[in-house]
Amino acid sequence: MAENQSAYDQVLAARATDKISIQRLIAGLTTDFFELHGDRQAGDDEAVITGVAMLAGQTVMTIGIQKGTSTMENQARHFGCATPAGYRKARRVMRLAEQLGYPVLALINTPGAYPGVDAEYAGQGRAIADCLLTGLQLKVPFISVIVGEGGSGGALALACGDQVWLFEHSTYSILSPEGYATILWKHANKAPQAAAKMRLTPAELLADGMVERIVPEVKTAADCNKLQQALSQAFQGLAAKPVTELVAERQARYRQF
Amino acid sequence: MPKRKFQAPTEQQLSVRRDQIPDELLTQCPVCQKTCYTQELTEWQVCPHCGYGFRLTAWTRVAQLTDDFQELDAELTIPERFADAAYRAKITQAKAATKLKESVLTGLAKLEDETVGLGVMDPYFMMGSLGSATGEKITRLFDRCTAQKLPVILLTASGGARMQEGMSALMQMAKVSAAVAKHRNAGLLYITVLTDPTTGGVTASFAMQGDIILSEPKALIGFAGRRVIEQTIQQTPPVDFQRAETLLKNGWIDQVVPRPVLKATLGRLLRLTSGGGDNG
Numbered sequence: 001m002a003e004n005q006s007a008y009d010q011v012l013a014a015r016a017t018d019k020i021s022i023q024r025l026i027a028g029l030t031t032d033f034f035e036l037h038g039d040r041q042a043g044d045d046e047a048v049i050t051g052v053a054m055l056a057g058q059t060v061m062t063i064g065i066q067k068g069t070s071t072m073e074n075q076a077r078h079f080g081c082a083t084p085a086g087y088r089k090a091r092r093v094m095r096l097a098e099q100l101g102y103p104v105l106a107l108i109n110t111p112g113a114y115p116g117v118d119a120e121y122a123g124q125g126r127a128i129a130d131c132l133l134t135g136l137q138l139k140v141p142f143i144s145v146i147v148g149e150g151g152s153g154g155a156l157a158l159a160c161g162d163q164v165w166l167f168e169h170s171t172y173s174i175l176s177p178e179g180y181a182t183i184l185w186k187h188a189n190k191a192p193q194a195a196a197k198m199r200l201t202p203a204e205l206l207a208d209g210m211v212e213r214i215v216p217e218v219k220t221a222a223d224c225n226k227l228q229q230a231l232s233q234a235f236q237g238l239a240a241k242p243v244t245e246l247v248a249e250r251q252a253r254y255r256q257f
Numbered sequence: 258m259p260k261r262k263f264q265a266p267t268e269q270q271l272s273v274r275r276d277q278i279p280d281e282l283l284t285q286c287p288v289c290q291k292t293c294y295t296q297e298l299t300e301w302q303v304c305p306h307c308g309y310g311f312r313l314t315a316w317t318r319v320a321q322l323t324d325d326f327q328e329l330d331a332e333l334t335i336p337e338r339f340a341d342a343a344y345r346a347k348i349t350q351a352k353a354a355t356k357l358k359e360s361v362l363t364g365l366a367k368l369e370d371e372t373v374g375l376g377v378m379d380p381y382f383m384m385g386s387l388g389s390a391t392g393e394k395i396t397r398l399f400d401r402c403t404a405q406k407l408p409v410i411l412l413t414a415s416g417g418a419r420m421q422e423g424m425s426a427l428m429q430m431a432k433v434s435a436a437v438a439k440h441r442n443a444g445l446l447y448i449t450v451l452t453d454p455t456t457g458g459v460t461a462s463f464a465m466q467g468d469i470i471l472s473e474p475k476a477l478i479g480f481a482g483r484r485v486i487e488q489t490i491q492q493t494p495p496v497d498f499q500r501a502e503t504l505l506k507n508g509w510i511d512q513v514v515p516r517p518v519l520k521a522t523l524g525r526l527l528r529l530t531s532g533g534g535d536n537g
C-alpha cells in the first residue's frame with residue numbers, strides 16, 4: 001500500500017485513464033462471457049454491462065458499471081454514470097441469478113448515478129432504491145469489487161452484497177471530494193483538503209469496516225489470476241452457508257453501521 | 258432558476274404594498290412566488306394560491322396528524338466520534354431549532370383510531386439529512402413494527418445523506434433498506450409521504466420503497482439536485498421537473514394529498530388495508 005500518498009493522490013489514481021476497463025477485467029476473470037442487454041421495461045444502458053460467464057469453473061452473473069476509454073465510448077456510457085435503465089438491468093440480472101442459483105459479481109467504477117432530467121423522469125431514485133432492496137435480500141452469494149471510483153448511492157446500489165472489495169487504487173465515498181469541497185467551502189478546488197477529511201482511501205475504508213478486502217491492482221487481463229482465485233474461494237465459502245444464514249449475515253453487515 | 262416573466266410588474270406593485278405592511282404579515286410562496294397575508298396560510302401553513310405546504314417541524318407534523326404519540330428512542334443522537342467542530346456547532350443549532358436530537362422523530366402513533374409506527378423527518382434539522390443516528394432510529398422503528406405487526410408511515414424531508422458523517426451516512430441507505438425488506442416480508446404495509454424537499458440518498462432508498470407513496474402538493478422530490486444537473490450535463494431542467502405533480506404524472510407516486518386532508522387520507526388507507534399482515 002502506498003501510505004505516503006495523499007488521499008487526493010488516491011482519488012487521482014482511482015480516476016486514472018489507464019485503469020483497467022470493466023470489459024477487460026471480465027475477460028480476464030471469466031471465460032465465455034455472454035452479454036445480456038436491456039432492462040425489459042424501457043431501454044438498455046451501456047454504462048452497465050451484465051452477463052453470464054464462467055469464473056474458475058463456476059457460472060456467475062456479472063454486473064459492471066463501466067466508464068468509457070474514448071470520447072465516443074464515454075458519450076455512450078456517459079462516463080460511467082448509470083441511468084435508471086442501467087440499475088433496472090442490474091436488478092433484472094440479480095433476480096435471474098437468484099432464480100438460477102448463481103452467485104453475483106459486481107465490478108464497479110462509477111463517479112455516481114447519472115444526474116440528468118431524463119434520469120429524474122425515469123425514476124433514478126426508485127431504480128437505486130429497488131437495487132438496494134433486491135441486493136440485500138438476494139438468496140445467492142453477492143460480492144462487489146470497486147475497481148476505481150465508488151461514487152455515492154450510484155455505487156452502493158451494486159455494493160450491497162455479502163462482501164465489498166476494493167482495488168488498491170480506488171476510492172469509495174459519499175460524494176466526490178469536489179462536491180464535498182463545493183458544499184462545505186464553496187470551492188471545488190479545495191478537493192484535496194476534502195479528500196483528506198473524507199476517509200475515502202482503501203486503508204481508511206478497511207479500518208472503518210466499510211470493506212472486507214483490498215485487492216492488489218490488476219492492470220491487464222493477464223494479471224487476473226490471483227483475483228480470480230480469491231473470488232472463487234470467497235464464493236465457495238459463501239455458497240456453503242444455508243441461504244437463511246447467508247441473507248441474515250448480509251443484512252447484519254449493514255445493520256452494524 | 259430562470260426568471261419568471263410575470264414577476265416584474267407584480268413585484269413592483271407588491272413592493273408598493275409592502276412598504277405599508279409590516280414584513281411579518283406577508284409571506285411569499287417559494288413555488289408560485291405569489292405573496293399572501295401570513296394568516297392566510299392558516300394553521301396548515303399552505304399557500305392559498307398554489308397549495309404548496311410550507312416546511313414544518315416534525316413536532317408540528319405529529320400534532321397535526323396524530324391523536325396520541327409515544328416517542329421512541331428520543332435520546333438517540335449523533336455519535337461523539339463525529340468530532341468536527343463546525344459539525345458539532347451545526348448540531349447544537351439544529352437541536353435548539355427542532356427540539357430533536359436527530360433529524361427524524363419516531364414513535365408509535367394513534368391516527369384516527371389506527372395504531373401505526375410513525376417516523377417524521379424534520380427539514381429544520383440540518384435539512385433533514387440522513388445521519389447514522391437518523392438511520393438507526395428509522396431502522397429501530399421498522400424492526401419494532403415488524404415484531405408488533407404494525408404498519409409504518411414515514412414522512413420524508415431530506416437533503417440526502419449527511420456528508421459530514423461520510424460513508425457511515427451512506428450506509429444508512431442500505432441499513433434502512435434491509436429493515437424495510439424484513440417489514441415487507443412480514444406482509445406489512447409501508448406508506449411514505451414525500452414532503453418538501455425529499456432528495457438524494459433518501460429518495461434513492463426508503464422514500465421510494467413505500468408500498469404506497471403519497472406526496473404533498475408542489476413538494477420537490479428528486480435524486481440529483483438541480484445545480485448538479487445544470488453543471489454536469491449543461492442542461493437547464495424545466496421548472497417543475499421534480500415537483501410532486503410531475504412524479505404523479507410519470508407514475509412514481511400514488512396520490513398528491515393536500516395537507517389539510519392528509520390525516521383523514523392516511524386514516525382511511527389504514528382502515529382499508531388494516532395495515533397489512535393479519536392484524537385486521
Ligand SMILES: [Zn+2]
Pocket residue numbers: 286287288289290291304305306307308309
Ligand atoms: Zn404558492
